[in-house]
Amino acid sequence: MSKNTEHECDGISVGLVEKKLYTFAEPPNELTLASGARLGPISVAYETMGTLNDDKSNVILIAHALSGDSHVAGYYSAADPKPGWWNTMVGPGKGIDTDRYFVICSNVLGSCMGTTGPSSTNPATGRPYGLDFPMVTIGDMVKVQKALLDHLGIGKLLAVIGGSIGGMQVLEWAISYPETITAAILLATTTRHSALAIAFNEIGRQAIMSDPNFNKGDYYSGPKPDLGLALARMVGHVTYLSDEVMRSKFGRRLQDRDNLAFDFEANFQVESYLRHQGSKFVQRFDANSFLYITKAADYFDVGQQHGNDSEVEAFAKVKAKILVISFTSDWLYPTYQSRDMVNAMKKNGLDVSFCEIEAKCGHDAFLLPNERQSTLINRFLDRVSEEEKHDAL
Amino acid sequence: MSKNTEHECDGISVGLVEKKLYTFAEPPNELTLASGARLGPISVAYETMGTLNDDKSNVILIAHALSGDSHVAGYYSAADPKPGWWNTMVGPGKGIDTDRYFVICSNVLGSCMGTTGPSSTNPATGRPYGLDFPMVTIGDMVKVQKALLDHLGIGKLLAVIGGSIGGMQVLEWAISYPETITAAILLATTTRHSALAIAFNEIGRQAIMSDPNFNKGDYYSGPKPDLGLALARMVGHVTYLSDEVMRSKFGRRLQDRDNLAFDFEANFQVESYLRHQGSKFVQRFDANSFLYITKAADYFDVGQQHGNDSEVEAFAKVKAKILVISFTSDWLYPTYQSRDMVNAMKKNGLDVSFCEIEAKCGHDAFLLPNERQSTLINRFLDRVSEEEKHDAL
Numbered sequence: 001m002s003k004n005t006e007h008e009c010d011g012i013s014v015g016l017v018e019k020k021l022y023t024f025a026e027p028p029n030e031l032t033l034a035s036g037a038r039l040g041p042i043s044v045a046y047e048t049m050g051t052l053n054d055d056k057s058n059v060i061l062i063a064h065a066l067s068g069d070s071h072v073a074g075y076y077s078a079a080d081p082k083p084g085w086w087n088t089m090v091g092p093g094k095g096i097d098t099d100r101y102f103v104i105c106s107n108v109l110g111s112c113m114g115t116t117g118p119s120s121t122n123p124a125t126g127r128p129y130g131l132d133f134p135m136v137t138i139g140d141m142v143k144v145q146k147a148l149l150d151h152l153g154i155g156k157l158l159a160v161i162g163g164s165i166g167g168m169q170v171l172e173w174a175i176s177y178p179e180t181i182t183a184a185i186l187l188a189t190t191t192r193h194s195a196l197a198i199a200f201n202e203i204g205r206q207a208i209m210s211d212p213n214f215n216k217g218d219y220y221s222g223p224k225p226d227l228g229l230a231l232a233r234m235v236g237h238v239t240y241l242s243d244e245v246m247r248s249k250f251g252r253r254l255q256d257r258d259n260l261a262f263d264f265e266a267n268f269q270v271e272s273y274l275r276h277q278g279s280k281f282v283q284r285f286d287a288n289s290f291l292y293i294t295k296a297a298d299y300f301d302v303g304q305q306h307g308n309d310s311e312v313e314a315f316a317k318v319k320a321k322i323l324v325i326s327f328t329s330d331w332l333y334p335t336y337q338s339r340d341m342v343n344a345m346k347k348n349g350l351d352v353s354f355c356e357i358e359a360k361c362g363h364d365a366f367l368l369p370n371e372r373q374s375t376l377i378n379r380f381l382d383r384v385s386e387e388e389k390h391d392a393l
Numbered sequence: 394m395s396k397n398t399e400h401e402c403d404g405i406s407v408g409l410v411e412k413k414l415y416t417f418a419e420p421p422n423e424l425t426l427a428s429g430a431r432l433g434p435i436s437v438a439y440e441t442m443g444t445l446n447d448d449k450s451n452v453i454l455i456a457h458a459l460s461g462d463s464h465v466a467g468y469y470s471a472a473d474p475k476p477g478w479w480n481t482m483v484g485p486g487k488g489i490d491t492d493r494y495f496v497i498c499s500n501v502l503g504s505c506m507g508t509t510g511p512s513s514t515n516p517a518t519g520r521p522y523g524l525d526f527p528m529v530t531i532g533d534m535v536k537v538q539k540a541l542l543d544h545l546g547i548g549k550l551l552a553v554i555g556g557s558i559g560g561m562q563v564l565e566w567a568i569s570y571p572e573t574i575t576a577a578i579l580l581a582t583t584t585r586h587s588a589l590a591i592a593f594n595e596i597g598r599q600a601i602m603s604d605p606n607f608n609k610g611d612y613y614s615g616p617k618p619d620l621g622l623a624l625a626r627m628v629g630h631v632t633y634l635s636d637e638v639m640r641s642k643f644g645r646r647l648q649d650r651d652n653l654a655f656d657f658e659a660n661f662q663v664e665s666y667l668r669h670q671g672s673k674f675v676q677r678f679d680a681n682s683f684l685y686i687t688k689a690a691d692y693f694d695v696g697q698q699h700g701n702d703s704e705v706e707a708f709a710k711v712k713a714k715i716l717v718i719s720f721t722s723d724w725l726y727p728t729y730q731s732r733d734m735v736n737a738m739k740k741n742g743l744d745v746s747f748c749e750i751e752a753k754c755g756h757d758a759f760l761l762p763n764e765r766q767s768t769l770i771n772r773f774l775d776r777v778s779e780e781e782k783h784d785a786l
Contacts, residue, residue, distance in 0.1 A: 035655040193645070194636060195636075195640055195642070195643040195645065196631065202627075202667055203624065203628055206668070207600065210620040210623075230603075231596065234596050238592045238596070241589075243724070246587065246588035246589050247587055247589075251588055252694065262428040262528040263528065268595075268691065270588040270592050270595070271592075274599075298660075
């Protein structure tokens with residue numbers, strides 16, 4: 001990134017960012033995935049903010065959730081109206097302070113925002129993979145991030161931070177690369193999906209796969225399964241909110257009308273909000289990527305995959321200092337799941353801080369401006385970077 | 394019903410029931426609906442159990458929920474393998490004791506289980522109504538029930554009982570016909586849908602209306618929108634359960650396999666359970682009826698429709714003694730909604746009993762065998778019938 005260019009926003013100048021691409025695993029040196037399948041070449045879209053310090057000790061990797069991308073914060077140009085997805089948290093002087101830290105964010109494997117996924121060209125056919133794309137796991141996503149860091153010459157991460165499915169990637173980092181990361185920050189996440197979370201993902205997948213335009217995933221040259229993907233997004237959206245926030249945001253308010261319409265149009269504001277969210281999403285996201293990433297999240301299971309069905313055993317490998325944050329109204333990954341995770345970590349004597357933040361916005365709370373969350377993350381990063389400097393003396 | 398025929402089940406003989414039909418509102422004397430539309434003729438499917446006593450003082454009306462029907466309990470024949478939907482609650486010696494009470498249950502207006510609905514023949518065209526069927530409200534459903542009771546010569550109800558959307562009908566009875574009902578029993582219900590409840594219904598409706606076989610509701614002579622209706626049912630099913638019951642029922646158990654399959658088939662048991670529920674539902678339910686009944690439930694709003702936006706004012710008309718039951722894990726109609734309802738009733742000095750039952754099964758709890766619920770209902774009915782007798786002296 002170019003730290004001398006600036007963007008004026010709300011009276012504050014912020015650095016501009018640039019989307020970059022790194023390609024590796026060129027055949028015949030494909031990456032071997034958890035399923036045993038081989039995949040290559042792989043391109044990773046990534047962005048950076050801040051300045052890498054001389055001893056490369058100020059690197060923070062941010063892992064995004066289901067529908068995120070590498071554009072975590074900042075603007076692409078001075079005319080760009082929309083900043084990255086976590087601009088409230090990441091930037092100069094913010095919770096994750098890019099005046100101090102060098103922030104990297106990459107698009108996950110299987111997505112459609114620049115990194116190789118089911119919509120990418122299959123070198124074997126010259127056409128998009130579709131469902132010929134191999135199943136990927138959270139572990140595979142992290143392997144790709146590791147390859148990117150190796151390429152950038154970064155051998156150590158001060159912290160890996162992520163919420164939701166991003167948090168799963170952080171857990172995978174802490175377990176699979178214990179020597180590489182100093183700290184792990186886990187927001188609104190879980191060590192494994194509950195049946196409830198799997199159920200909602202499965203409904204979304206069924207909506208996509210039931211769409212007649214789905215055509216077994218081979219829809220790139222024709223009409224897309226937009227109705228199915230929109231439905232999947234609507235289901236997702238409800239699970240990201242909470243009863244409370246929906247009550248205050250919409251209640252039973254009617255749309256453009258004083259009276260009940262007695263028809264099947266969107267009468268209530270919440271109905272038109274959901275329809276809007278659904279139709280907006282299909283313009284930017286690929287239905288197959290939705291299938292692959294939700295399945296990777298459903299498959300993720302720390303204990304089963306790393307500890308012979310024991311989370312305590314899985315966390316025995318971890319060395320990172322850990323901050324876990326959950327939100328009171330998050331019913332997708334409720335606080336009890338964070339507590340279970342923290343308990344399993346503590347049984348290994350790990351340095352874990354846990355905080356449940358009072359928030360009415362549901363699972364989405366980690367993405368929204370939250371003073372408490374920013375302060376907790378800022379101070380935790382402060383502490384671990386100070387301790388790192390001290391340990392290095 | 395014939396009280397001399399019996400059915401042997403689990404060693405207990407139970408009375409057989411018979412589905413009957415009452416047709417009224419023959420043109421030009423159609424029923425005027427809340428929307429102003431006129432509908433006729435209307436056929437109502439109903440069933441009765443128990444014996445009507447001489448002074449007709451032992452009548453209980455049971456109102457069913459979204460996908461229910463008139464077959465509340467008992468069997469249709471000695472060979473019938475499956476009893477009615479609330480057989481655990483209704484029958485000789487049960488919570489609602491058909492040795493003492495004469496129970497009536499009718500299928501709601503707009504449904505597809507015998508009562509007139511969108512799949513019925515439109516007399517104007519000789520073809521099924523489809524979306525030409527007028528929108529119906531909970532109030533319209535109750536008007537039809539009232540017409541049935543008038544036909545049966547029953548002027549007074551000892552009690553009206555219902556859960557979920559059935560509970561909304563009970564509220565409508567208590568407010569619109571205060572002189573007709575002595576007691577009202579409200580289970581897992583609400584005075585009006587929250588934005589969350591509307592959102593899930595809207596997702597179900599969108600799933601149906603997005604199905605290419607939907608054909609604007611005119612699908613009766615061709616393929617049906619089965620995929621959309623199945624999806625709607627899957628969404629519904631998740632909202633009827635709870636995180637807790639899904640955890641104990643399915644957890645992360647896999648289906649027929651020892652390992653993750655790395656494909657998009659149903660890997661987890663919860664996935665195949667949902668698919669099964671969806672495909673089972675399309676065999677017995679009409680997609681248009683799903684649209685009409687969920688919309689009626691979303692429109693229902695006691696304060697707005699009966700009290701100038703005040704529930705306290707709406708309940709001022711009520712005379713019935715009331716029992717309200719909610720369930721701890723019901724997140725579709727959470728306990729706080731029952732409490733609000735009870736408070737508004739109490740402000741009118743009504744005789745209200747309220748109980749929140751500890752249950753892990755979610756919204757569905759009212760339909761499942763529950764000793765506590767049975768006892769509460771049984772004793773409440775005991776009390777009100779005793780008080781009725783005393784008042785009549």
